[in-house]
Amino acid sequence: MVIRGWIVPPPKAPTKTAAELESERRAKVRSLEAQGMLRSARIKSALLKVPREEFIPRQYRDYAYEEVPLPLPGAQATISCPHSYPLFYEPLELARGHRFLEIGTGSGYGAAVAREVVGDQGLVVSIEIDPVTHEFAKRNLERMGYADVLLILGDGALGYPAMAPYDRLALTAACRDFPAPLIAQLRPGGRAIAPVVEDDRQILTLLTKEPGGVRREKLCPVLYVALRGACATEALP
Numbered sequence: 001m002v003i004r005g006w007i008v009p010p011p012k013a014p015t016k017t018a019a020e021l022e023s024e025r026r027a028k029v030r031s032l033e034a035q036g037m038l039r040s041a042r043i044k045s046a047l048l049k050v051p052r053e054e055f056i057p058r059q060y061r062d063y064a065y066e067e068v069p070l071p072l073p074g075a076q077a078t079i080s081c082p083h084s085y086p087l088f089y090e091p092l093e094l095a096r097g098h099r100f101l102e103i104g105t106g107s108g109y110g111a112a113v114a115r116e117v118v119g120d121q122g123l124v125v126s127i128e129i130d131p132v133t134h135e136f137a138k139r140n141l142e143r144m145g146y147a148d149v150l151l152i153l154g155d156g157a158l159g160y161p162a163m164a165p166y167d168r169l170a171l172t173a174a175c176r177d178f179p180a181p182l183i184a185q186l187r188p189g190g191r192a193i194a195p196v197v198e199d200d201r202q203i204l205t206l207l208t209k210e211p212g213g214v215r216r217e218k219l220c221p222v223l224y225v226a227l228r229g230a231c232a233t234e235a236l237p
Helices: 018-034 041-049 058-063 084-092 109-118 131-143 180-184
Strands: 099-103 123-128 150-153 166-171 186-198 201-210 213-222
Touching (some): 041 109, 084 166, 084 186, 099 109, 109 123, 123 131, 131 150, 180 186
Parallel strands (some): 099 123, 099 166, 123 150
Antiparallel strands (some): 186 201, 201 213
């Protein structure tokens, strides 16, 4: 199977033990540090604590720490590569106490990592448009002790005004631009990150909300599924 250019390994019955997967998790974190992608102590601690394999369908569990997206229940749903989480959270400078909005819950893994980073004084709200994927994430998060993550079934491009404003926002699907409702729900001084489509490629873009408007910083090329809903992005590269 190929997902947006990534070759996905074949499904199979899991054989790795919990100890083997924990060893792989620690090795992955060390690798991300060595590559300079992981710097924050809180993000590192969260990646070490949250078992990624528990957020992956059983037939793909053994591939949890390989750098490849894996299929999830739902339409075109995937869990991103392991490096994607520090790739998003480090530029955001996600930290203790932040109110964090995630667009695209997926497996629930990203929300669990974010919950560990923001701590008890923070808040994680995550929106998923696909009902099948939403239920999969809900089961995962509840089973792993993250029932306090606020999960919303709906169009993420519209945000969730009831808990706004947010300090940090991550949009995990490719869009032509940051949806206006999301920028409106971002606190002054807050940061948002998303894959933004430019010509024939996607560029991970960091947005900072400033008094006179917004400042954007282009980070690196990426490959993500297209945003669905009111601000759906069609004909993605």
